[in-house]
Amino acid sequence: MPKIKPRVPMGEQPPLQRIKNFKSVPYGYTEDEAVEEAARCIQCKKPKCEPACPVNIGIKEMNLLIAQRKFKEAYLLVKEDNSFPACSGRVCPQEKQCEGDCILKKFDEPIAIGKLEAFIADWGAKHQVEVAEALANNEDKHIAIVGSGPAGLACAAECRKYGYAVTIYETLHKAGGVLQYGIPEFRLPKDIVDDEVKKLEAMGVKIELNHTVGQNIYYYELVSQNDAVFLAMGAGAPKFMGIAGENPLDGVYSSNEFLIRANLMKAYKFPEWDTPIDVGKKVAVLGAGNVAMDAARTALRLGAEEVHIIYRRTKEYAPARAEELHHALEEGVIFHELVNPIRFHGNDEGFIDYMELVKMELIEDKKGKLRPTPIKGSNFYMGIDTVIEALGTVPNRLFLDRAPEIKRDKNGVIIVDENHMTSVEGTFAGGDAASGAATVIKALGEGKNAAKAIHAYISSHDD
Ligand code: FAD
């Protein structure tokens, strides 16, 4: 094993500076830094990082090309497997995927695969590298896609390459799904998402914004007017604690509502945008996933003096990406382990005033799993101005309730076969709507695979 150099650190805004703005926290690698980092790759014969990537990017070759300064070639290589590398490079949980299986991890830090992917994607965008997309001519066949998140966008890109006429229906006024309204600007700059959407439109994909399927256009219309339908509505309906005081009190948000107000309605640009959020001085965020970290860090940037993460397990069980947790703690977010709220109390004006919490312990159940369990008599109180619940989400039932022939499981997740087809022939589904809340790259991969299945389905019905 050759001597391995340490990972090239990426510059980022210092914590005290960045909590005063919404700009990207990392600065991104320079060309020289990227070359140095990529050159750390030892070019394994059988790289384990590649099968650990849900879309199997040619990581070994990408590293080699970057190390040789062949940036254009590296960009084109990555784009073959992933239409949105600038997004996945920034938000994938790399430590559980590609970087988790990098052999260097045994000796030092793994190659910064995500950061290199983001670098090469930004380089390609900056140098306006054209990706030659061979579009077949099948425009007499129409595909309708519901939802413009990563699953919908990836499916649209692939279906367009097969030459179909593709229309995406999106309920919000901007395309991108969670990439646009959920993940904050400081983690995923919105010009990157807008740029990806523009490229898709340049390929000929039509995007109908402000179109809610089930409200102002019906699923049955889509079925009758198209050769196939792809459902990619995500899992945007929040789960709540279901405890006393939660429902009637102002100042208790679901993370989705809070982040939509902050990101999409630009609460942080008040008064330029007349949609402020007054978080008060002390904010509690319930949960410890990526969504919780995004909400906590957004609350800090909206002026909260103290932001508390309330989690019923210990920090090592936090599902957030390692980098998000690290950044949140660096920014001063206070992490409370083994605690759970049991009641919210309001003031005379109907706003949240304080929470009652109970301490928890992890007790092994019969199957050997550690379950968070309340400790009797350990109740305590915490004064609070805003509570944000980030406890997970499930698919929205808006139109699915009116289309019962599309079978779902007990959590409302659409059931699909190995070809992404639902119980209705010609209707396919993917992303969070068909898997439950998951990851951006999983949604991108499913959108891409569903497009292949749609192509096979349409081809087999062609006379
Ligand atoms: P979505 O991105 O949810 O897109 C669905 C789209 O469908 C939305 O635009 C919605 O408006 C639209 N829609 C819904 N119903 C209708 C309808 N009836 N008619 C028309 N349009 C409709 N994953 C990671 O890998 N890394 C992260 O760091 C990460 N951070 C996250 C942070 C937050 C705040 C959130 C909420 C999620 C995060 N995730 C992360 C998860 C990831 O974003 C999702 O798994 C992914 O976006 C799912 O993609 P999707 O296309 O299935 O759905």
Ligand code: SF4
């Ligand atoms: Fe790693 Fe995600 Fe990029 Fe795949 S898409 S190489 S898992 S960062």
